Amino acid sequence: DQQVKQNSPSLSVQEGRISILNCDYTNSMFDYFLWYKKYPAEGPTFLISISSIKDKNEDGRFTVFLNKSAKHLSLHIVPSQPGDSAVYFCAASERFYGGSQGNLIFGKGTKLSVKP
Amino acid sequence: GAGVSQTPSNKVTEKGKYVELRCDPISGHTALYWYRQSLGQGPEFLIYFQGTGAADDSGLPNDRFFAVRPEGSVSTLKIQRTERGDSAVYLCASSLNRRGLGTETQYFGPGTRLLVL
Numbered sequence: 001d002q003q004v005k006q007n008s009p010s011l012s013v014q015e016g017r018i019s020i021l022n023c024d025y026t027n028s029m030f031d032y033f034l035w036y037k038k039y040p041a042e043g044p045t046f047l048i049s050i051s052s053i054k055d056k057n058e059d060g061r062f063t064v065f066l067n068k069s070a071k072h073l074s075l076h077i078v079p080s081q082p083g084d085s086a087v088y089f090c091a092a093s094e095r096f097y098g099g100s101q102g103n104l105i106f107g108k109g110t111k112l113s114v115k116p
Numbered sequence: 117g118a119g120v121s122q123t124p125s126n127k128v129t130e131k132g133k134y135v136e137l138r139c140d141p142i143s144g145h146t147a148l149y150w151y152r153q154s155l156g157q158g159p160e161f162l163i164y165f166q167g168t169g170a171a172d173d174s175g176l177p178n179d180r181f182f183a184v185r186p187e188g189s190v191s192t193l194k195i196q197r198t199e200r201g202d203s204a205v206y207l208c209a210s211s212l213n214r215r216g217l218g219t220e221t222q223y224f225g226p227g228t229r230l231l232v233l
Binding site for chain 1: 120122149151156158159160161172175207209221223225226
């Protein structure tokens with residue numbers, strides 16, 4: 001059973017509008033969450049992260065929101081640009097709880113297309 | 117500075133053959149991870165090194181897979197008797213992972229695309 005789920009395989013957004021990518025998780029021991037962006041034929045590129053002690057982290061056009069009670073996080077991109085078109089992966093780890101070395105558990109990804 | 121590098125970028129082999137995939141992490145990063153990504157899936161953890169030792173190899177699918185990191189820097193993932201199901205992109209990542217601070221952000225290489233015919 002998947003511990004990290006991205007239920008939308010794809011998302012299409014107009015340039016300048018907001019892109020919202022969603023991610024759900026089932027393991028309550030996860031305490032660190034990351035978003036990666038991946039272009040074709042390249043490795044995932046780190047975008048933004050959030051610790052479970054926070055509910056929001058912002059970096060420029062990118063904001064990640066964490067709702068621990070719902071086991072849900074989302075990535076907001078405002079304003080969206082054509083260069084943001086890529087596959088976005090949500091990942092989670094047990095960073096501070098015992099037993100894990102912080103291996104990342106990934107969702108299947110959401111392909112974002114930003115149309116000019 | 118230089119990021120994580122992986123060689124070869126592409127590898128085509130025949131079923132039953134042996135392959136080696138190389139990863140050169142970011143200088144100074146003590147933690148190194150191997151992941152495998154199949155089509156339409158997210159990366160899946162294979163093995164984690166802290167320094168020279170494999171701290172967690174629970175993601176290796178079977179004993180045909182083995183990885184080493186003899187000097188705590190470059191790592192090699194070795195696959196024996198390859199099968200068609202081993203075809204995937206093999207990703208390497210590294211992080212600082214200073215002890216006591218938990219795992220830090222992992223930075224990925226471009227991957228090696230392995231095709232087993």
